[in-house]
Amino acid sequence: MKKIALLGCGAIGTQIALSIDSGKIPAVLTHVFDQSEDRSNKLVSKLSKKPEIVKNSHLLSSNNVDLIVEAASQDAVKDVALSVLQNRKDMMIMSVGALLDESIFEILYDACKEFKRTIYLPSGAIAGLDGIKAVKDELDAVTLITTKHPRSLKGAKFFETSDLDVESLSEPTVVFQGSAKDAVSLFPANINVAALLSLAGLGSEKTSVKIIADPNSITNTHQVEAIGKFGKMSFIVENIPDENNPKTSRLATLSAIERLREICSQDIHIGT
Numbered sequence: 217m218k219k220i221a222l223l224g225c226g227a228i229g230t231q232i233a234l235s236i237d238s239g240k241i242p243a244v245l246t247h248v249f250d251q252s253e254d255r256s257n258k259l260v261s262k263l264s265k266k267p268e269i270v271k272n273s274h275l276l277s278s279n280n281v282d283l284i285v286e287a288a289s290q291d292a293v294k295d296v297a298l299s300v301l302q303n304r305k306d307m308m309i310m311s312v313g314a315l316l317d318e319s320i321f322e323i324l325y326d327a328c329k330e331f332k333r334t335i336y337l338p339s340g341a342i343a344g345l346d347g348i349k350a351v352k353d354e355l356d357a358v359t360l361i362t363t364k365h366p367r368s369l370k371g372a373k374f375f376e377t378s379d380l381d382v383e384s385l386s387e388p389t390v391v392f393q394g395s396a397k398d399a400v401s402l403f404p405a406n407i408n409v410a411a412l413l414s415l416a417g418l419g420s421e422k423t424s425v426k427i428i429a430d431p432n433s434i435t436n437t438h439q440v441e442a443i444g445k446f447g448k449m450s451f452i453v454e455n456i457p458d459e460n461n462p463k464t465s466r467l468a469t470l471s472a473i474e475r476l477r478e479i480c481s482q483d484i485h486i487g488t
Contacts, residue, residue: 224288225250227461313400341465374402396423
């Protein structure tokens with residue numbers, strides 16, 4: 217079975233670890249790291265098979281593991297992804313927004329080729345990426361409209377320079393409209409779906425994003441429209457927020473678990 221190391225012991229990392237521990241993902245969790253040692257200890261206490269807690273994120277890929285799973289932050293990706301590939305380990309990245317930095321993307325893309333390794337990007341909180349990838353060369357326009365409760369957007373970098381008090385909203389309000397590149401930069405923990413959509417399709421500057429804060433919303437809703445020579449695609453996903461982290465949709469966690477299960481399984485794989 218594949219040996220997996222986990223970078224990030226928050227809401228998503230915990231669910232991934234529990235799925236490995238239960239056997240749902242046919243692998244072994246051997247090492248974990250989180251900037252908060254308390255989070256690491258709390259996660260390990262929930263597991264019947266205890267992984268080693270390492271003292272430094274770079275130590276994850278220096279051990280005898282096959283795959284590093286990142287479930288921490290964009291900064292964590294920027295800090296360790298290259299060394300993971302240089303140590304000839306594969307990587308699964310949840311904080312996909314980090315790859316919209318063109319220099320980071322190019323460095324990691326070249327490293328995958330040079331060291332013959334793979335980076336996996338789960339579909340996250342949206343559906344339809346198979347279709348977007350298939351028609352990539354025939355796309356004319358891609359638009360993402362994301363609607364979340366204000367508490368799911370709280371703390372985003374965007375509000376550091378905005379006069380908008382997101383917590384006082386009483387009706388649906390457009391808080392951002394622009395490119396996916398800017399959206400990911402200003403909402404790094406909230407809008408990874410925009411990064412995935414960009415990488416699958418037209419790129420970050422040509423993918424349009426609108427973010428709506430709705431105090432009456434009970435879901436994280438993503439509406440995607442794609443138009444091109446192939447025709448038109450339109451789909452809506454209404455996600456239940458993760459009970460431990462409202463910034464994250466439950467589907468994002470389930471997507472990561474299923475992708476890992478496929479990576480670690482020798483069976484029939486559905487979809488592209």
